[in-house]
């Protein structure tokens with residue numbers, strides 16, 4: 001089956017080319033070198049590790065770059081790294097530890113907002129293909145002087161969709177995907193599913209079921225629920241692909257009026273190097289239909305959830 005699938009509401013496409021069986025042996029697995037530059041080897045603390053740094057960055061357009069112009073102020077860029085003290089990947093942490101980690105990420109996110117920092121991005125890199133610390137996974141928060149072009153596009157087209165159809169496109173996607181062939185896992189507050197136009201095998205998204213604008217607005221029971229669905233799906237992904245590299249990206253509303261979006265999380269496995277087709281067209285070739293990814297990942301994630309809650 002070969003299909004060019006367009007996104008639910010964005011001008012984005014994926015080339016679904018799943019006429020052959022997915023070659024699990026082609027996945028580039030993560031390799032640990034057992035050296036961690038983050039922590040002291042014998043520290044016995046159970047407290048989370050929080051590292052922070054700040055730099056100043058000036059955004060400049062080519063045409064504006066005038067050496068005599070000294071009036072443009074630099075923007076303060078803050079960067080945080082929050083990790084569990086153990087050398088466990090996010091996919092191997094207990095749900096209470098992941099809950100604690102997410103809670104700290106939320107606290108720092110709120111602090112950054114109250115410091116009036118804009119364009120805050122939360123993400124995690126796991127594995128060497130996504131430039132992550134292979135033995136010490138953690139979440140990062142950073143702000144930049146410019147809006148993420150990806151998020152800007154999502155916010156604009158979400159607003160257009162609300163104007164045209166009278167409904168939030170992400171609430172619509174939740175209605176489409178709940179109980180469908182691409183659902184992976186559903187909890188009280190969240191839905192995990194492989195998107196219709198997945199760019200990568202086993203790509204999945206986690207959407208809060210209720211219409212919420214920001215990760216900073218969810219309460220503690222929702223945070224615990226998020227820790228459970230994230231841990232189950234990442235654990236499932238790890239079991240299916242034997243430690244793949246992946247990135248986790250949060251898409252939140254901007255810290256500005258009229259810049260809201262139904263917040264969500266996107267998990268993108270990095271299983272191979274990019275190709276000229278990807279770079280040339282800006283369209284990724286996905287060798288596994290999202291329905292098949294969801295079937296495999298759903299089974300593995302449900303098994304993981306069952307073992308986490310002590311059913312098996």
Ligand SMILES: [Zn+2]
Pocket residue numbers: 036037038039087135136
């Ligand atoms: Zn470490």
Ligand SMILES: [Zn+2]
Pocket residue numbers: 168169170171172210211212262
């Ligand atoms: Zn919504």
Ligand SMILES: [Zn+2]
Pocket residue numbers: 154251264266
């Ligand atoms: Zn998004």
